[in-house]
Amino acid sequence: MLTAGSAGSAGHFWSRGVLLVMVGWSGCWLPWNFLTAAGTEVRQVSIEEAAEWLVTVLKEEPEDIRDNVDGKQMGRPLAVDSAVRWMTSFESSRSKYGPATPFVVASEDRFLSHCCVRFGETQLYPDEVVSALGVVYTIPQERQKGWAKACVRAATDFALKQPGIKRVVLLVADRNLEARKFYESLGFTPSSHTLLNNDIPMTFWTAQLGIGNEPES
Numbered sequence: 001m002l003t004a005g006s007a008g009s010a011g012h013f014w015s016r017g018v019l020l021v022m023v024g025w026s027g028c029w030l031p032w033n034f035l036t037a038a039g040t041e042v043r044q045v046s047i048e049e050a051a052e053w054l055v056t057v058l059k060e061e062p063e064d065i066r067d068n069v070d071g072k073q074m075g076r077p078l079a080v081d082s083a084v085r086w087m088t089s090f091e092s093s094r095s096k097y098g099p100a101t102p103f104v105v106a107s108e109d110r111f112l113s114h115c116c117v118r119f120g121e122t123q124l125y126p127d128e129v130v131s132a133l134g135v136v137y138t139i140p141q142e143r144q145k146g147w148a149k150a151c152v153r154a155a156t157d158f159a160l161k162q163p164g165i166k167r168v169v170l171l172v173a174d175r176n177l178e179a180r181k182f183y184e185s186l187g188f189t190p191s192s193h194t195l196l197n198n199d200i201p202m203t204f205w206t207a208q209l210g211i212g213n214e215p216e217s
């Protein structure tokens, strides 16, 4: 269940004067790209904008945090053009995805949080096109204010509205306890599929349609 509160119920919470009115995923969502009272909004941005920002902010992070952001691939201090290439297409031994659609939480021109979704194929779910969530990141001074939750909800809502998409998958480093708590709070569940990504043990997590996650039509 991808909701802030209990199944199908309406929840309301305040974050630093910003009212995020949330209605359960199984009910209906207010549009995610509305401008909040504090001038903070969730919006879709270009790959170039996202990559430029991520390369800058990730440089400031300790290596173990950077390693968590997409299993070292985006987390390595990249040049902007190689980050753009990496976000434009992705292929591994078991998955092949098209370009990322990036979402940010922005306070005017300042980005606070980011995530993206891609569409493609993975051997884990061979007979379907899946969406993959990635590069989930909030700048350190803005953590635990609900920004990543708002961003991931917008991205998964967008993904699950695409024709034929029934599932959102993502890879989470097993040692990343904060991230695991975060995805649990959004209704993602760990699968039995694991791998080593640059020596980091990781598990695939999923959120599916049909278990109360239907986005607003």
Ligand SMILES: CC(C)(COP(=O)(O)OP(=O)(O)OC[C@H]1O[C@@H](n2cnc3c(N)ncnc32)[C@H](O)[C@@H]1OP(=O)(O)O)[C@@H](O)C(=O)NCCC(=O)NCCS
Pocket: 065, 068, 069, 070, 113, 136, 137, 138, 139, 142, 143, 144, 145, 146, 147, 148, 149, 150, 171, 172, 173, 176, 177, 178, 179, 181, 182, 183, 185
């Ligand atoms: C994981 C991360 C993206 C969370 O971002 P955030 O904006 O702080 O997350 P939110 O404030 O939206 O958190 C929402 C929920 O996640 C959980 N959560 C977030 N941070 C947590 C922490 N440090 N410890 C425990 N739970 C946490 C909470 O359950 C919280 O729900 P609640 O406050 O409604 O109870 C952020 O810590 C981050 O950027 N970490 C470094 C990069 C990374 O590890 N990315 C994930 C890669 S898979």
